[in-house]
Amino acid sequence: MNVLLVEDDTVIRRSVALVLERYGYTVASAEDGLAGLDLFRAGGHDLLLLDVMLPGLDGIGLCRKVRETSLMPILMMSARGDSIDVVGALEAGADDYVVKPVEPPVLLARMRALLRRASFTPTEPSVAPTSAPAVDGHQVLTFGNLTLDTDGLEARVAGEPVVLTPTELRLLLEFAARPGAVLERQTLLRTVWDYGWDGDSRVVDLCVQRLRKKIGAERIETVRGFGYKLVR
Template sequence: MAETHVLFVEDDDVIREATQLALERDGFAVTAMPDGLSGLDAFRARRPDIALLDVMLPGMDGVSLCRRIRDESTVPVIMLSARADSIDVVLGLEAGADDYVTKPFDGAVLMARIRAVLRRFENAGGGAAGADPGDRGGRAERGLLVFGDLEVDTEGMEVRRGGVPVALTPTEMRLLLEFSSAPGTVLSRDKLLERVWDYGWGGDTRVVDVHVQRLRAKIGQDRIETVRGFGYKLRA
């Protein structure tokens, strides 16, 4: 089996070298770059399986690099941020990142996040756990769930809105599958973190909020309803 290839873009020499060694010891193949421009070149040359991007990079910052990568690929992206409360976290998620890790980070936490994101990417075609395409408010036929002009093909992993294909990242697809499996049912942010992001511990609910915003922009702003104090639900 081929090694999982990680693109790691970090301008701090010590962090870059130490993290590269840790990733390689854990069985990953690593391409490490010190700035955003060389990181973009490396991405285009190697097409990695996952990208780890520091937010603060010379030449091209990590948020801009994430946008450029997302314009070309649905490859999983994890942002590395020096501050958990930084606006850069939200900007990175809005740019298309799947998750983020706060620096300084524990190596075991980083590896767990990487493997969780890779599982989402690899299993995006497997459907949502516990999905029941029965009579829950949408029309279902052979894996096709229909909610108004929104069609979710749970077998082909395709989404169409008004007959037009909608491009979703694997994380966005997993999120939509969770909503589609129980239309009209309120799903809490913690429940979505557990089911979509594989968080077995408390996570940052901003990850959920930003992904819901991104999903709404693609499938319709009024399709997913906010239930204040509880979470979100897909309008049946």
């Protein structure tokens, strides 16, 4: 697996690269946002590991640039865990974030979870929607004007294709597997983000927010004090 690491702190950049290479990853690294953008455009990377605070083009700006053309998994690193950095990173299109300093086992676990999420096989829905026609041999779930091809991993709204990141797609498939059922944030952290522990639920809230913008705000309902559900 090829990792693009963009980090301006020389010590952190070299130590992270050494850890990743020790575990079999190939690492290309850059010390500022513009150099990172050049490496991204050169292609060949499976995951982007990105610091928030960067000279030239900061991590948020670079994340947005990447999301204009790529669904590559993005893991943001921040020296602060406050809402400004976290929300900014997730709204820019990052899939997850870690707070520095981060222990190597935690970083590796988050990266592996992201890579699994980008190459997962969906499970069959436990509750069938009212309409589920087969198209070209594929199972297509229908929820109002939203259709979801669970074999081809494609979503459409009113017939128009919707571009989803791997995390957004997996979240939508999790909702579609149990339409009308309330899914708690901690449950989604475990099933979608592959967290083996109760992580920060802000990643769920921000990903739901991004998903709503793409498929319609009315399609995912908030159940206060519990979580979210896909409207049938």
